Amino acid sequence: WREQCRTVFYTLQVQGETLESEPCTFNNSNHSEWRLVVLDDGAGISASSKNVMLELGWQSDELLFMARGTQPFLLAYGSGKLENALPGRRSDMVLSVIGQQQGQNLVKYATLGKRLELGGESALETPPLPPPWKTWLLWAVLVAGVLVMALMVMNLVKNMKEDSGTSDTTST
Numbered sequence: 253w254r255e256q257c258r259t260v261f262y263t264l265q266v267q268g269e270t271l272e273s274e275p276c277t278f279n280n281s282n283h284s285e286w287r288l289v290v291l292d293d294g295a296g297i298s299a300s301s302k303n304v305m306l307e308l309g310w311q312s313d314e315l316l317f318m319a320r321g322t323q324p325f326l327l328a329y330g331s332g333k334l335e336n337a338l339p340g341r342r343s344d345m346v347l348s349v350i351g352q353q354q355g356q357n358l359v360k361y362a363t364l365g366k367r368l369e370l371g372g373e374s375a376l377e378t379p380p381l382p383p384p385w386k387t388w389l390l391w392a393v394l395v396a397g398v399l400v401m402a403l404m405v406m407n408l409v410k411n412m413k414e415d416s417g418t419s420d421t422t423s424t
Contacts, residue, residue, distance in 0.1 A: 253287055261306070317362070324365070330376055
């Protein structure tokens with residue numbers, strides 16, 4: 253765990269005025285797990301404290317869509333069958349170009365239209381994985397190799413028996 257903030261939070265009513273501590277701010281982070289440690293030293297929150305509320309906020313990342321084709325555009329989401337339209341690092345390249353050309357009006361805001369359900373619940377299911385033909389091919393080659401080795405060993409043993417049988421008859 254990395255400590256992001258250590259402070260005393262308070263809300264006090266003093267002579268009709270409310271005094272509140274400043275909120276704790278954090279550096280940008282994409283960590284999905286956070287831990288809150290509350291000291292139970294008798295100076296504030298304890299196991300018997302009631303009506304204690306801590307508010308946490310989150311600011312989402314900026315999302316950029318690149319339009320292709322003619323208007324009106326359709327933004328479809330939630331498909332388990334969809335693959336990445338910009339493979340590899342091409343999306344990073346596009347974003348860096350947009351950042352370099354800030355003077356031009358490349359980024360525009362979109363408005364949402366009505367929501368349509370396209371594929372339903374079945375679109376959320378990921379398709380079955382393709383058969384692992386490379387794995388099966390590897391196993392077939394390995395089994396064939398073992399069979400060839402077994403035939404070679406059997407042939408070698410047969411030849412050794414024939415050789416030992418002929419050497420016994422010649423020596424007598």
